Amino acid sequence: MQGIWTTERIREAEGRLFAVTPEGELMRRASFGLSVQLADFLEDHTGGVSGRRVVLLVGSGDNGGDALWAGAFLRRRGVAVTAILLKPEKAHPAGLKALKRAGGRAVSAEDGPQWIARADVVVDGIVGISASGSLRPDAARLVDLVEAPIVAVDLPSGVDPDTGAVDGPAVRATRTVTFGGLKPVHVLAPSWCGEVVLVDIGLRPELGEPQLRRLDIVDVAAAWPVPGPEDDKYSQGVVGIAAGSATYPGAAVLAAGSAVRATSGLVRYAGHAADIVRAQWPEVIATGTVADAGRVQAWVVGPGIGTGSDGRDVLRYVLGQGVPVCADADATTIIAKSPDVLDARDPDTPLVLTPHAGEYERLMGRKPGPDRVTAAREAAKKYNAVVLLKGHCTVIAAPDGRIAVNRPRGAWLATAGSGDVLSGLVGALLAAGSDPWLAAAAAADVHSLAGAIAAQNAPTSASGLVHAIPEAIRAIRSLTS
Ligand SMILES: NC(=O)C1=CN([C@@H]2O[C@H](COP(=O)(O)OP(=O)(O)OC[C@H]3O[C@@H](n4cnc5c(N)ncnc54)[C@H](OP(=O)(O)O)[C@@H]3O)[C@@H](O)[C@H]2O)[C@@H](O)CC1
Numbered sequence: 304m305q306g307i308w309t310t311e312r313i314r315e316a317e318g319r320l321f322a323v324t325p326e327g328e329l330m331r332r333a334s335f336g337l338s339v340q341l342a343d344f345l346e347d348h349t350g351g352v353s354g355r356r357v358v359l360l361v362g363s364g365d366n367g368g369d370a371l372w373a374g375a376f377l378r379r380r381g382v383a384v385t386a387i388l389l390k391p392e393k394a395h396p397a398g399l400k401a402l403k404r405a406g407g408r409a410v411s412a413e414d415g416p417q418w419i420a421r422a423d424v425v426v427d428g429i430v431g432i433s434a435s436g437s438l439r440p441d442a443a444r445l446v447d448l449v450e451a452p453i454v455a456v457d458l459p460s461g462v463d464p465d466t467g468a469v470d471g472p473a474v475r476a477t478r479t480v481t482f483g484g485l486k487p488v489h490v491l492a493p494s495w496c497g498e499v500v501l502v503d504i505g506l507r508p509e510l511g512e513p514q515l516r517r518l519d520i521v522d523v524a525a526a527w528p529v530p531g532p533e534d535d536k537y538s539q540g541v542v543g544i545a546a547g548s549a550t551y552p553g554a555a556v557l558a559a560g561s562a563v564r565a566t567s568g569l570v571r572y573a574g575h576a577a578d579i580v581r582a583q584w585p586e587v588i589a590t591g592t593v594a595d596a597g598r599v600q601a602w603v604v605g606p607g608i609g610t611g612s613d614g615r616d617v618l619r620y621v622l623g624q625g626v627p628v629c630a631d632a633d634a635t636t637i638i639a640k641s642p643d644v645l646d647a648r649d650p651d652t653p654l655v656l657t658p659h660a661g662e663y664e665r666l667m668g669r670k671p672g673p674d675r676v677t678a679a680r681e682a683a684k685k686y687n688a689v690v691l692l693k694g695h696c697t698v699i700a701a702p703d704g705r706i707a708v709n710r711p712r713g714a715w716l717a718t719a720g721s722g723d724v725l726s727g728l729v730g731a732l733l734a735a736g737s738d739p740w741l742a743a744a745a746a747a748d749v750h751s752l753a754g755a756i757a758a759q760n761a762p763t764s765a766s767g768l769v770h771a772i773p774e775a776i777r778a779i780r781s782l783t784s
């Protein structure tokens with residue numbers, strides 16, 4: 304699992320390491336690593352290093368210091384380096400001196416545009432972890448002129464380091480070179496960071512437990528249930544799907560199909576779409592009501608069940624069965640409208656809620672807002688449930704405080720019925736006995752990979768996602784075995 308730390312934790316760790324390291328050493332490590340990445344980037348984008356033109360956008364703190372020192376290192380490799388100083392009086396003095404000594408040039412913001420126009424690569428050293436708010440106008444004007452690819456130092460300036468939120472002008476980087484540990488911006492704002500490269504500056508031992516995590520492929524592979532020689536269709540966990548209605552049979556077909564494809568155990572279906580589900584997925588045992596469904600080890604409830612009294616009765620029934628429940632779509636709306644349905648639940652039985660932003664607002668009485676990690680954490684606390692807050696970067700919060708952020712692979716998942724597919728995946732893992740937080744995070748990852756496989760750069764459908772699930776699982780397993 305990749306660890307991610309808030310800027311507060313990074314700063315504390317840097318402080319401790321700083322105290323036992325010779326002066327300037329940490330910045331030397333960071334900026335040397337940055338210069339290596341910049342040379343590599345120049346090679347990739349221009350086919351060479353020597354003779355290329357790099358422009359540094361330099362702000363008033365150590366982020367600008369990193370850029371200036373990296374510029375000095377690049378000079379030794381024959382790169383023409385020009386630093387545009389946004390606040391000349393506050394530019395990092397040692398870094399500026401080093402750049403000038405190495406033959407680099409420093410110019411004011413007024414003289415900046417002509418240098419930006421001729422740059423092969425622009426380096427964003429405007430602001431790092433001490434950033435607040437979007438780019439200020441002077442920086443924004445210059446960034447606006449950039450046509451060359453941008454490498455961001457630590458993080459793209461203008462993007463909030465702890466939430467990844469953008470509410471004004473910001474840098475859109477092609478590569479971000481960060482130091483010591485990943486920060487939330489790197490997983491919450493991937494489209495602003497571009498490719499993220501982590502440079503080791505010896506900070507890891509000081510960082511402690513990460514506050515956020517992102518599953519690696521090996522974690523997903525390890526979490527995915529695989530039958531053993533002793534297994535049969537029951538022992539792998541039977542999942543029940545309570546979804547769909549006469550008006551919305553598709554949700555039932557998608558959620559049931561997704562569960563069928565996710566694991567090799569048994570899938571039961573209960574609801575008004577039994578005939579259609581049976582016709583699409585003959586391996587599903589389908590009945591008309593949850594009470595007739597037979598035993599399951601987890602329920603998926605909600606997609607397409609409606610928010611009326613029938614849906615409420617179904618939800619109350621499955622919550623009372625003492626098995627893990629993934630409550631999705633209409634089920635989240637019912638919980639928001641009639642929280643008393645949760646009385647049917649034994650608080651120790653796992654519950655996974657999978658709201659999109661609109662459903663979150665119903666559940667919590669407010670929008671998730673720009674800080675989606677805090678939003679998910681608060682909902683997890685309030686409902687004593689794992690909350691999977693959907694979005695481009697889905698956030699998964701457990702009531703015990705664990706947070707995972709999912710890795711998006713494009714945005715093709717933004718298609719009708721895609722959420723129904725996700726709930727089937729979550730349910731299949733819950734039935735197999737997975738930890739609910741891990742189940743939700745692993746399901747989100749396979750969902751995103753299935754999206755990329757199904758789409759292959761062209762629109763896909765939720766049905767396409769269902770069909771791509773085995774290939775996604777195969778890809779994950781083959782990369783790790
Ligand atoms: N510490 C370490 O051990 C190591 C640190 N390292 C590096 O240091 C970086 C952190 O440096 P830092 O703390 O000096 O602050 P930094 O982020 O450069 O900001 C400086 C100033 O910018 C301003 N400003 C704020 N918001 C703004 C905005 N939106 N738009 C424009 N300007 C804005 C504001 O100053 P103001 O202009 O308000 O006076 C703020 O004080 C870190 O990201 C990493 O790169 C590495 O070398 C590894 C070792």
Ligand SMILES: Nc1ncnc2c1ncn2[C@@H]1O[C@H](COP(=O)(O)OP(=O)(O)O)[C@@H](O)[C@H]1O
Pocket residue numbers: 632659693694695696697711713714715716717718719720721722723724725750
């Ligand atoms: N821009 C996007 N990028 C990546 N994934 C997205 C994007 N928009 C939506 N998704 C994902 O697609 C799914 C949509 O679910 P949901 O809103 O419940 O749709 P539906 O109700 O149509 O099934 C979620 O898993 C969500 O994370």
Ligand SMILES: [K+]
Pocket residue numbers: 366427428429430431455456457458459460
């Ligand atoms: K930056």
